[in-house]
Amino acid sequence: MSDKYIVSLLIMLSAIFILSAPGFADGGKKIENACVNCHSKLSVSSFVGIKSHDWKGSIHQKHGITCDKCHGGNPAAMDKNKAHTGVLSSSNPESRVYYKNIPSTCGSCHGAEFYKFTQSYHFKKLEATGKGPNCVTCHGSMVTSVLNPDDIANVCVRCHNKRIGVFPYIPQKAKAVLLLLRQGKALLAADKELYKPARGSAEASYLQEAQSSLYSAKLQWHKFDLDAIVRDLQEMNNSLEKLSRSSSRP
Ligand code: HEC
Ligand code: HEC
Ligand code: HEC
Ligand code: HEC
Ligand code: HEC
Structure with missing residues (x-):
């Protein structure tokens, strides 16, 4: 809180x-x-x-x-x-x-x-x-882009590798989780267009929930908490599932 x-x-x-x-x-x-x-x-x-x-x-x-x-x-x-x-x-x-x-x-x-x-x-x-x-490691100093999944693995592998021995599985996991995050973003964007919930409806609140879960997942990147990102994305999926069920009901 x-x-x-x-x-x-x-x-x-x-x-x-x-x-x-x-x-x-x-x-x-x-x-x-x-x-x-x-x-x-x-x-x-x-x-x-x-x-x-x-x-x-x-x-x-x-x-x-x-x-x-x-x-x-x-x-x-x-x-x-x-x-x-x-x-x-x-x-x-x-x-x-x-x-x-x-x-x-x-x-x-x-x-x-x-x-x-x-x-x-x-x-x-x-x-x-x-x-x-x-x-700037992930966003660049002037360009302000976001690294793609392959590039992020290359950043992490500089320190997280078998030779140094500090959590060598992290680059692979970071790459997988960034892919998930990207898919989550695409899924949310698609559902938003597909269902276009009316303002104030229950469906609109499911969409709102999904949006805050995605926002939270993005923020978790900044703590490098990969498991928390996965949890937030699962919550986002749950909300989107509620949205789709409730929208397809007659
Ligand atoms: C490990 C890589 C990494 C580092 C380090 C990092 N970011 Fe990010 N940042 C990301 C990713 C991944 C996203 C989500 C991008 C997306 O939406 O696809 C993001 C998103 C953002 C966003 C956009 C949020 C939004 O709502 O779309 C801002 C602003 C941002 N970062 C600022 C920062 C700042 C400031 C720092 C340093 C304190 C920082 N980042 C460090 C990976 C990183
Ligand atoms: C969002 C913040 C930000 C903005 C806006 C920005 N810069 Fe930078 N710039 C940085 C950072 C951070 C670095 C150093 C990190 C690096 O080398 O990548 C840097 C590095 C540089 C360098 C390399 C010299 C050095 O001291 O390392 C030059 C030259 C430069 N910037 C010029 C500019 C100019 C000119 C503009 C406007 C047209 C600009 N920057 C806008 C953040 C910014
Ligand atoms: C009249 C031209 C001019 C203006 C105005 C100017 N710059 Fe520069 N700047 C240059 C030139 C030329 C260089 C290359 C190095 C040198 O000659 O000092 C430079 C170099 C730099 C560097 C690199 C410094 C380093 O030590 O590596 C940065 C950062 C920078 N400028 C930022 C700025 C910012 C921020 C402003 C505005 C507040 C600004 N400049 C206004 C011409 C200008
Ligand atoms: C003076 C304020 C200011 C500073 C300093 C600044 N930014 Fe930004 N940044 C903004 C604004 C305004 C936007 C565009 C609106 C937004 O998305 O918040 C933005 C957008 C971004 C985005 C894209 C967010 C998106 O929604 O796509 C990233 C990533 C980002 N900034 C990273 C950085 C990084 C890294 C630095 C430091 C090197 C930095 N910013 C410094 C004001 C700033
Ligand atoms: C400059 C070296 C360096 C780089 C680059 C680096 N790390 Fe780390 N990281 C470390 C070290 C050192 C530890 C601590 C290991 C320990 O606890 O003994 C660590 C710990 C971690 C941890 C576990 C600790 C925690 O905060 O929960 C995670 C997760 C992590 N890193 C993710 C990443 C990711 C993702 C990237 C790529 C975006 C990355 N790291 C890039 C040096 C680095």
Whole structure:
């Protein structure tokens, strides 16, 4: 119960953060962003250029999450050096995009995922040793994609393998569970269209239940709790079964 409370509080706080973040003025109207303007002119043949162009087309670009939101700096300054005040290389431990600091940087907007992540063993390890998977391991730093099942296995196998001996079955299981999650998403989307329950009906509440189970399964990823994901997906399936039975009744 208290978990839920904290999660919703974090979501509220991040909503306030997003709305009040610089880069937006006059009730959401976007203002010029010097980081994006200048970096979009850089050649794709340089490292910085490649990184800059990676961001284009991402969900963050679509939502106005500009460079400064993760890197700091002054997005109103046209001059490079003025704009870069506070922008540090990711190899600098003070940087917001330094490996260890990434979860809290992303977490300032994605509070629910961050909160789950802090409950994981990997987070404790990351805090203590600076090693282990973090947000960009699975989502990329600028592209914000989600790894597919094969790629996720390759990430986990770096540490979970027979040679090192730490839970070598995990990569296979992570891959299988991500496949399940994807199927769950597809199934829910299909049933939603198939049954189109009327608002306020019992069927609508089954669909709602299924949706929250799926949301919870996604969150569990961030604690690396593979069994909890499977349980949440089973609950989702139960709700969808109720939906289908009750919808096909005369
Ligand atoms: C007038 C052009 C210009 C503006 C404005 C600008 N940059 Fe840059 N930025 C560059 C160039 C060029 C580089 C390549 C390295 C260098 O010349 O300093 C760079 C490098 C970087 C790097 C890599 C730093 C490193 O140490 O590896 C980051 C991160 C970055 N910029 C972020 C930003 C952010 C965030 C803003 C806005 C607050 C911004 N830039 C504004 C031109 C610009
Ligand atoms: C959602 C957060 C986020 C946004 C938005 C973002 N970046 Fe990054 N960026 C990161 C993270 C995290 C890293 C470091 C991790 C890595 O190397 O993959 C990084 C690395 C970089 C680097 C490599 C240099 C270094 O310090 O490692 C450059 C250059 C860069 N970003 C430029 C930009 C520019 C230009 C924009 C806007 C067009 C931008 N970024 C938008 C999160 C972001
Ligand atoms: C300033 C706020 C902000 C920061 C910082 C930020 N994000 Fe986001 N992110 C958003 C918004 C807004 C969206 C689009 C709406 C949504 O899905 O919440 C989004 C979407 C996403 C999505 C896709 C969600 C979906 O529904 O498809 C992922 C994954 C993601 N962000 C990961 C990251 C990672 C990883 C970092 C850190 C490197 C990060 N974000 C930093 C605001 C932010
Ligand atoms: C082990 C890999 C992994 C790591 C590490 C990870 N994520 Fe995720 N994340 C996922 C998967 C898998 C999903 C579900 C994607 C889907 O819907 O298909 C997801 C979904 C998300 C979403 C979208 C949620 C939605 O409602 O669609 C956001 C935002 C997000 N992650 C942010 C983060 C942040 C912030 C961190 C770091 C604190 C992080 N993730 C670390 C694997 C990971
Ligand atoms: C940088 C190394 C590293 C990577 C990469 C890594 N792990 Fe781990 N993981 C560990 C270590 C070390 C342990 C602790 C083993 C122990 O308890 O002795 C662990 C423990 C776990 C556990 C059991 C502990 C718990 O939190 O319940 C799970 C589940 C797990 N990892 C999942 C994953 C998944 C899924 C991936 C891929 C997305 C992954 N790990 C990637 C190092 C890593």
